[in-house]
Amino acid sequence: MHNLFVMSVDALFTDNLADVRHLPGFAEILGRAAIYEDVYCVYPTLTYVCHASIMSGFWPERHGVPHNQILDPATQDRAWYWDYTSLHVPTVFDWAHLAKLTTASVGWPVTAGAGSIDHNVPEVWVADPALFASPASLGPALDEVYRHGCSPSGWELYEAHRGLLDNNRTPALDEFDTACNVDLIERYRPNVLFTHQATLDHARHAHGVLAPEVQEALRLHDGWLQQCIAALKRAGTYDDTVFVIPGDHGHVRVDYKLSPNVLLARAGLIDVAEDGSVLGWRAYLQSSGVSGQLYARDEKDCPAARDALQPLIDQGLISDVLTYEDVREQFHGTGTFAFMVEAAPNYGIGSDCAGELVTPAGSDDYRYAVSTHGHLPFRGDKPPFIVAGPGVVPGRYAGARLIDEAPTMMSLAGIPFNAALLDGEDLAAAGSRAVSLPNDW
Ligand SMILES: [Zn+2]
Structure with a gap:
């Protein structure tokens, strides 16, 4: 059994690996990783639909999350699928919880109120414009949504670091998530920790697919990655951790x-x-x-x-x-x-x-x-799925799908699960659909 640390970088493209390979945090992981390039997504390629597949190993037709936002034309679909009850299938958290492992999550989509996450600071925010417009009303409203979604220990982490938050605006949100991750790793040394970061995605939306701000966002992500690596090393768990960096979709x-x-x-x-x-x-x-x-x-x-x-x-x-x-x-x-x-x-x-x-x-x-994004899965850039740590055979691979990520990470970490139930398959297993590519960079 090994620990599992998953840090999704929203809207990370396979092409970006050439940009980040010399940044210290990414370099440390990429240098010993299996890199699955151009991962096949789901339709529509939206963050919550993708993350539900990444965390479960199921296609949307079975996990049940159709969109980021819950249909409500009167409010322009203000509420998102924040709640874990939106999922109709088990996830890595449930399998790990069944195996009596310690589970944790910071900022991962569709996790609010999850009973199988011991230390949970979910991705939630205040979506009512009347509340987030004013600092006086935002604070109490944020407390309310986090109180609803956090586990008791997650609420303590939120209370300790909420001063960093500016609702769901980045990079503040990712600064907050990183502070919670570092704190959580040192306090609880969880067996399983999932975290999601969004600055890169927001930079693309605001400035363009390949705007200069995208490179600045990648440098910020590298800094947060370095902080988490350092925390795992201080906790003494880094060498025994399956370290995963997935992207979720293109743009x-x-x-x-x-x-x-x-x-x-x-x-x-x-x-x-x-x-x-x-x-x-x-x-x-x-x-x-x-x-x-x-x-x-x-x-x-x-x-x-x-x-x-x-x-x-x-x-x-x-x-x-x-x-x-x-x-x-x-x-x-x-x-x-x-x-x-x-x-x-x-x-x-x-x-x-x-x-x-x-x-x-x-x-x-x-x-x-x-x-x-939200396009057909064969359009646009595709995300990578990067895995490093014990048992991983480094190299470049093609042929992976988002639904293959959960079974692959659970197999590598040794988390018991019912493989026959899932739609995806273990990419690291002999005879898997993953195809080895020439290792030329
Ligand atoms: Zn996304």
Whole structure:
């Protein structure tokens, strides 16, 4: 049995490994790692859908998380799938907990309230604009959401480090997570620790897929990585730790925001207030970044919704329409939507129900910012899956999928699990789907 430390770097591309290979933290891990390049994702390629697959080894059709955000047109889908009860399957935390190992998590998506995480500081934030706009209301509101999501020891960590937090803004959020990780490693020496960092992803959304700020974000991530490595060394557990760095998805460049709900509103399927907010709806397209999920309260409204969107298909602004059955069969997706649409290159799907159909991309919402994701899994850059530590055969490999990451890390760490139940497979096992690549860097 070995310890397991997993630090996901949101929106890390395989190509970025060439950028970070000489930074001290990444160099220490990459120099002795198995590097699985261009990992095949899930659809839509959204953080919570991806992380649910990474932590469980299941496709979305079985883990049940369809999107980052819970459908609620009246609030622009304000609440996210923060709660662990959103998952329909066991995760690494549950298998480790069953084996009586000590489990911990800091900032990992879809973990709030998880009974199988002993030391838990989940990823949660205050999403009500009326509360996060004012410092006087933000503090108590943040306390409230963390109190709901943390384990008792996680709450103590939150209390010790909450001064670093600025709601969900980065890099403050990752500074907070790192302080909690260092503290947690030294206090509890957990067998299993998962943590998620988001500064890189936010830099891409705000400034562009390959903006200069991306390199600055990578340097920040390296600093946080070094702090965690140093804490594991001080705790005496580093040499016996399976050390994992996964990315979750790529990004693509977006120049224009396409707002198909404008057409649904014109067709009478959405009631829109004068300020543009949604008063009621019969069919609504929930933006999932480069894609969108069409929900209808009544199935009989689906043909009207499909007809209303036809001009966008005719004009080539929507490149694909996939029925729920298509999404299920081709990508093992989940959700109660009727169909999904994929935007053409350089377009993102907006939420607006009034105004112009096509507007320049901005940075007011990650889903239709100048760089975003949520695209078909074969589009855009792909994440790496980096594993170092006892039992790992260093090298470069192809052929991995996100769903293979949980069984691979549990096998390497020696955490007992029912391999036949999972969708993914152990990439380190003899005869696995992973293909060895020439080791030329
Ligand atoms: Zn992400």
